[in-house]
Amino acid sequence: MTLPIWDNVLYMPGDVIAAWIMMLLVGPILLLWLSKTKKWPLVWEYMRTTNHRKIGSMYVLFGFLFFLRGGIDALLMRTQLAVPENNFWVFQGDKYNEVFSTHGTMMIFFAAMPLLIGLMNIAVPLQIGARDMAFPFLNAVSFWMFLAGGMLFNMAFFLDSSPNAGWTAYTPLSTDTYTQTEGNDYYLFALQVSGLGTTLTAVNMIVTILRHRAPGMKWNRMPLFPWATLVTSLLILVAFPVLTIALFLLMFERLFDTSFFSGEAGNPVYWQHLFWIFGHPEVYILALPAFGIFSDVISTFSRKKVFGYTAMVLSLCLIGFLGFMVWAHHMFTVGLGPMANTFFAITTMLIAIPTGIKVFNWLFTMRNGVVRFTVPMLFALAFIPTFVMGGVTGVMLSVAAADMQFHDTHFVVAHFHYTIIGSTILGVFAGIYYWYPKITGKLLDRRLGIWHLGLFITGFHLTFFLMHITGLNGMPRRTYTYQWGENLFAFNFISTIGAFLMGAGMAVFIWNIIRTRQSGDHAGADPWQGRTLEWLVSSPAPEHPFTKQPVVDQRDAFWYAKQAGRRMAAGTDSRPAPIAGKTIQPLCIGAILWLLSLSMIYQWWILAVLSGVLVLVMFLLRTWRDERINTIGKEGTADE
């Protein structure tokens, strides 16, 4: 649509205009509702919180909103692909490129990551008997950096400058020679800011898990979700700095005219290496926490301890380790030579072994157990076959010779949705249903939960199973149309129906949350007859969950204490709790980084320098008003 403004003609695509209209309608209603229900003090409270549960809840909330945004993109793509030679709304050509780039980036960085980090924040400190994350302030900074990045990334769409070079931003397409508009600048700064937040979260998680465990919680007594979190955080530590520097170089490429990745002297494959050295560990960063959630869920609802605990831990570590040695399997068609392709094919196949061990151990955990078919457990049951299918196609793709055929087709799209939705997204939902009492104090409705799962998983398999076939029939990914007579129509049409079924599943989930809020049952401290320490504290988890850390004398100590009819002993000499406080500084840091990124994107250098100085001022403010000035020397007495 073109709008004449004075002498200029402004072109705005219809979807952007629709989004603006939606925003202008929904925004005031939301603000009005916040005022009507007197929610502003609550909002203000969350803006300044450093408590792990509250930060985790915000991660989950915004991660879920971004998940919906990415889901809408998916529906738009599926609608465009429903029939051959389709011309749905504006989603052809470059506009389609923008939609799939946004969808991929949104889902990986601004939906899957924060949803998992949110659940980690909520559950991990409680599960290990810690009283908060090791660095509460830093935790809040991480969150606001994620949100700053997410806001930046979403803003791009409203200004009609969505990134359009795919979530991998392959060079030279993503350099300013081929994509001059600001879209990919938004991509790189949004990822940079939120990625630094993720790195800081990993630092925080590692210190929390290494140093804040309850007395007696040895390594071999720790539940598997904290274990998975620990391995994931170690992966983040190595993978994300590589992304940071890759984006840093791309920034110089786009804004300051270097030619690392393009031109005669440049090497576009170097970007691919850097991106996948980050990118492949990233998929394990997404999968491992979900494995941890499922291990806890399956064990709880089978009334059995996890089968093969040591093997489970070792395979987590092994997957993490091997995850760094497989990146070039994304680049089989680049032409790295038979030696490189063979090496990366074999390491990729090797990953199937520890993953297979985990799958069998989940099955053996259920065997002879008293299985209760609660909603989280049903998600776990849906996860196992789905993920195994994704794993099998993964091994197929690792065959370098065959990959020449599969590469960049819908077969690959099917594969990674089977693995990422199969593990991460189902895991996140299992986690949300499982820990909802710890977040809000209420249990989500079971009947609606089953509808949610049923619709979602049916729609999922309809959508993505058929993509294997369209892919093998040669349908390329990232292409907005196909022809009649290519034997693709029926499959694509059913895929589209499946996508809308998934959407319906999500609508049921939202309805479930609203229903539960209005009339849900209040949950006690331990609604699921849990095995781990988070079920020891009341629901929702209080700000200071353990005045004295509990003493852990065996794995699943809480469960065995309940069986023996005794209470868990409280430790005598617990270490000092991290110092929580209320502060607006983390939010300010996020806002300043947002401003800095924006001024870099539009090359407003004066504003960029000013906001850079402001970042330094925030450092100064932080050290100057260190909350420990008032508490140092009193750690033993106060539990603040």
Place this chain on the structure above:
Amino acid sequence: MSKQAQALFLDKRMGFFIYLFVEGIMFAVLFATYIVYTPSHPGPDPRDVYSVPSVLLASFCLFASSATLLLAEKGLSRKSMPLVRGGMAATFFLGAGFFLLEIYEYFHYVTEGYTFTVNNFLSSFYILTGLHAVHVLFGLLWMVVLTLHSFRTLPYGLYQEKQKIFQYYWHFVDGVWLFILLIVYLPYIV
């Protein structure tokens, strides 16, 4: 420091060490980038660009600053503020000397026409050493703030923590320079 305060300090120290590990990875990727693109054609060769005297002088300043920081560390454990301030002042001036020499080096190269975008060798050189120089600058500002802290009525334990964290940072930045010397300059100046 009480045992309790000590525990919180050890949290902080571990977190900071992990953060330095992250920084190490970032620099490692930049070293890799430098190695991949150096020497690059067309354009100047590193042998023609580097000016040995200023590099050696800058290195001397930075390594000496790590040594003078050890004095401040000694002062910190002996609770002798004059020794801490003296050590810090020496470290600051040596660090500032390094920073100015870096600026001078860049200026010198640029005036000879070896600018940022001439070729990929120069781009990767400027990005790597530039990021390091920014770390030095941040360290200099940090030292100013620490000195201001030392004149406040801050609990000594807390001041000690802040000073120690800075020391780890500064030694790390020095360590990175050692690698820059070995990987960036040495192959092309011997």
